[in-house]
Amino acid sequence: MSKKVLITGGAGFIGSALSKHLQELGHEVFVQDDLSFGRRPLAGVPDARFFQADIRDRKATQAVFDATRPNWVLHLAAVHFIPYCNEHPVVAADININGTISVLDAAETKGSVEQVFVASTAAVYPIAEGAMPEDGALGPMDIYGTTKLATEKLASEFHLRTRIPTVVGRFFNAFGPNETNPHLFPTIQRQILDGARTLKLGNLDPKRDYIHTADMSRAMSALLNAGIPGYDTFNIGRGIEYSVREIVEAFERQLGEKLTIEVDPARVRKVERMHLLADVRKLKQATGWEPQWEIDEGVATLLKENVE
Numbered sequence: 001m002s003k004k005v006l007i008t009g010g011a012g013f014i015g016s017a018l019s020k021h022l023q024e025l026g027h028e029v030f031v032q033d034d035l036s037f038g039r040r041p042l043a044g045v046p047d048a049r050f051f052q053a054d055i056r057d058r059k060a061t062q063a064v065f066d067a068t069r070p071n072w073v074l075h076l077a078a079v080h081f082i083p084y085c086n087e088h089p090v091v092a093a094d095i096n097i098n099g100t101i102s103v104l105d106a107a108e109t110k111g112s113v114e115q116v117f118v119a120s121t122a123a124v125y126p127i128a129e130g131a132m133p134e135d136g137a138l139g140p141m142d143i144y145g146t147t148k149l150a151t152e153k154l155a156s157e158f159h160l161r162t163r164i165p166t167v168v169g170r171f172f173n174a175f176g177p178n179e180t181n182p183h184l185f186p187t188i189q190r191q192i193l194d195g196a197r198t199l200k201l202g203n204l205d206p207k208r209d210y211i212h213t214a215d216m217s218r219a220m221s222a223l224l225n226a227g228i229p230g231y232d233t234f235n236i237g238r239g240i241e242y243s244v245r246e247i248v249e250a251f252e253r254q255l256g257e258k259l260t261i262e263v264d265p266a267r268v269r270k271v272e273r274m275h276l277l278a279d280v281r282k283l284k285q286a287t288g289w290e291p292q293w294e295i296d297e298g299v300a301t302l303l304k305e306n307v308e
């Protein structure tokens with residue numbers, strides 16, 4: 001059944017894929033985004049359904065809920081580029097914590113909301129090897145992960161207070177079109193599309209569980225359609241990890257050319273985890289969801305894309 005859906009952060013990288021996917025499923029999508037990182041066209045909704053407002057502005061956020069009366073709320077707005085969060089810890093905490101309180105308070109008081117989805121991150125897990133299950137130890141190692149763990153606690157407390165079914169999705173590393181932050185994929189993509197065949201990159205060995213934003217979006221809608229009761233947490237990843245070198249090899253295969261890697265000390269992160277892999281059995285069991293996008297397929301589309 002068609003729902004009225006409010007996406008915070010819907011003009012961003014993952015939010016824009018989600019907006020597209022939910023509209024393809026026939027839902028009426030509204031977006032709240034302050035466009036600090038996102039771009040207006042990415043929201044993919046007409047002006048009447050787009051609200052440029054900071055989630056920390058409680059009055060403005062309440063007004064968005066009054067105007068839209070959403071059935072589903074998917075709260076993705078946050079700052080999350082780790083180097084940015086490290087440099088701006090107060091801003092990161094303000095947006096990710098106070099902003100979340102503002103969105104959840106509006107969801108509580110406006111009476112239309114049937115289900116809430118809150119975006120968290122694999123960064124809430126401690127450094128470890130092997131696939132991370134949802135009920136394993138938690139231990140964020142940076143300010144970003146700490147703010148997101150707080151976001152999860154706020155979501156749990158929101159559910160206890162309101163009884164509105166609330167799902168937290170711990171996103172692993174997203175890849176796909178329109179990435180707004182200089183993570184690995186857009187960094188490689190931009191250099192190649194600019195003509196470089198020697199890539200300047202940071203650490204080459206850390207492995208990550210990369211999942212396409214279209215698959216993430218399908219996982220989020222599957223969780224909401226499944227009507228998960230109460231409060232629950234799900235990893236959203238593919239359950240496969242790739243090193244930086246392996247991602248560069250995928251670009252080489254799609255380009256049909258050899259690439260040379262030059263380690264740029266400025267890009268090497270001081271604190272880096274070597275593994276971050278999702279255990280996705282719980283998501284699959286609850287929803288029947290399976291990822292559809294392979295790395296090479298995603299890379300092929302990135303090489304066709306014009307980078308702004």
Ligand SMILES: NC(=O)c1ccc[n+]([C@@H]2O[C@H](COP(=O)([O-])OP(=O)(O)OC[C@H]3O[C@@H](n4cnc5c(N)ncnc54)[C@H](O)[C@@H]3O)[C@@H](O)[C@H]2O)c1
Pocket residue numbers: 008009010011012013014015032033034035036037038039053054055056075076077078079080095099119120121122170171172173174175179180181
């Ligand atoms: N990209 C990833 O690999 C990844 C991994 C784990 C978790 N996440 C989480 O997924 C969510 C979406 O991330 P993304 O990669 O699409 O990032 P993004 O920066 O592209 O999207 C976030 C959006 O939120 C908006 N925003 C930021 N502060 C705001 C504020 N105060 N008020 C209103 N809007 C605001 C930005 O303009 C942007 O459009 C975030 O919650 C992030 O923490 C992302």
